[in-house]
Each structure stands twice: as C-alpha cells, then as structure tokens.
Amino acid sequence: MNDWISSFVFFFAVIDPVGTLPVFIAVTSRHSEWQRRRIAFTAVIVAAGILLFFLFAGQYLLEAIGVPLSAFQVAGGIVLFLFALTMIFGEGKPEQEIEIVRSGHETAIFPLAIPSIASPGAMMAAVVLTDNHRFDSIHQINTASAMFAVLAIVLALLLTANWIYRWIGDAGASIVSRVMGLILASVATTNVLLGIQQFFLM
Template identity: 50%
Template structure:
C-alpha cells in the first residue's frame, strides 16, 4: 500500500468521484439512444483526459501566473455544478427543439459531463498538486498521470455499466431518478463549494 501508484489512484478516485459522475451522465443522456449514450460517455472521458493532462503539464504555471487561488477555482466549479443540479430538480419537460439539441450530444459531453463533473476543480487541483515541478521528477509525474488515466477508465466503465440499469426503468422512472439524482448532484456541488471556502479561509 506504500506504492505511489496506488496512493495516486486513491487520491484521484476521491477527486474525480466516478460514482458521483453517474447521476449527471444519466441526466444529460436521458433522451439519447443507447448507442449515442455510449458515444457520449467515451467522448466525455477523452475530453476529461485531455483537460487533466493539460493541467498536469501547464496548470501550475497558469494558476500561478493568473494569481488565482486554487480554492476560488474549486468554489467556481461547485457553483456551476449546483446551477446544473437545480435544472435537474426543477426543470420541466424539455421542448422538442431542446431535445434535438441534446441529441447532438457533443455540447453535453463537454458541459456538464466532462467539465465540471469528471474533470472537476478538485481533479484539476489534484493534477497540479501531484505533479508539482519542484517536488516531483519526470518519472514520478508520468506515474501520476498514468494513475489518473486509470481512474478515468474506471469512470468510463461505471458510466457504461449504469446504462444497463437505466434501460430497464423506462422514461417515467428516468424522470423520477433525474430529480433524485439532481438532489445528490446539488449536495456534491455544495461540498465542493464548502471545501473551497474552508481552504480559502484556512479553516480547521
């Protein structure tokens, strides 16, 4: 258990939260065909991988140069996720034009599924902290990046597995679950916000 690789997997699993991604995935893909849902899951995972690898390479430099506190970054991401959660809970049935735009699922793959759900502020923060240039050499950074990609593969697997269960419940069941999942997503978003506030004010 002293393996840095396993430790990083545990750290990224907590930061990316693959289980917490499932309700968001089911909500944004509810009106898509099964094949499109699979494509959305794969596309969102690939986009998240690109974003997080980008933060491994240049995130530390960008945040330092912009003088952006990492806690502020986390609060912003949590706020965006909370707004999306409200649409899950209170949103009415979508008009036909909006359903058509959802079926062209590329936008939903990026927001809110890839960002800020999978590539969350916490995951971006983890990518920066665990690959700090002053603390870790190139080999250690590569090991960290590999562990991050393993967790992303786990996230994709969980999303695909969730499709099997969602297929059995039908549209009405999906609508009920969407509301319930919206509350869960809102709770996750508030957790992100509170964590950011705690870090900003250095609260114990």
C-alpha cells in the same frame, strides 16, 4: 506504490465517478444506446485532454504569471474544502449537476466533461500532484497513470450507468458523494498545510 494509491484516492475523490452517473443518465435519457456510448467516450476523452493540459502545462502557466505553486496549493485547498463542505452538508454533486442539465445544457462537453469529470478540483490536483520542484518525471508519470485509472473507472461506470443506477438509486449516489466529500475535506486541509509550509521554506 503508496504514492500511486494516494494520487488515485485524491483523483477519485475530486472526480467522483459515482456522482457522475446521475448526470450522465439525465443527459442521455433521450438518446439511443449507441449514442450514449459515444457521449460517454467523448466526455471522458475531452476530460482527459483537459486534465493532461493542466498536468503538463499548469505549473508553467502559473509560473509565467508569477504565482508560486504554494499559493496555488493553499488557494486550491481552500476551494476544495468549501466544495467538500457542499458535498457533505448541501446538495450533493448529482443534485447540483442534474439542475445544470435541466437548465438545457445537454451535451457531452457540459456538464459531463466539464465540470463533472474534469472538475476544478481535478485540475488543481493535476497541477499540485506533479509539482516540478518536488517530484521527478517518474513520480509524475505515476500520477498520470493514477489519473487515467480513475478516468477508466469513470468510462466503465458510464457505459454501465443504467444498470448501476437502478441498483444504487439516488440515495446511493448521494451517500457516495458525501463520503467522497469527507475524504476530499481531509485532502484539502492537508494541501493547505503543505502549501503554507512550502511557502515559508522558499
């Protein structure tokens, strides 16, 4: 159970469901209610497909090109840490991705499915948390269920986006994004340390 909660928190931090709300609202501001619902379902389904690919095939892809998972874990941890710093000290996820929307890319695929939901951090998490050398199939299924639980939360939030965003506003979304950044920085540091440990134990 603790492993499932840990995976859930990890995915929640890297996907940042609340931070996706302003992006979704900006993308769908000119759409009708039924179109918003269709965009929400499309974005989550596409993101789920991408993350499932990395969950099941990501490690095999790395091994095929000769990259050990420990090296990917260290590199991913460093990237995640830098990303977490931007969430804490720089523009939060909502501000960054709303700028992407304003540049004209207003589709369910980009920036909603990628990189808002299926972010680089989420792809890395899907690979690292299902390491075939450390985790059995039951653990990997639990990890997948934790990922789907977060995606279900994303979908629920998107379907009620207008009501929620009116309640928390820009400031609330920014605060949540920064808290998730702090959690993500801690997780990233742990991944770097574990990756270094695994590399020298090989």
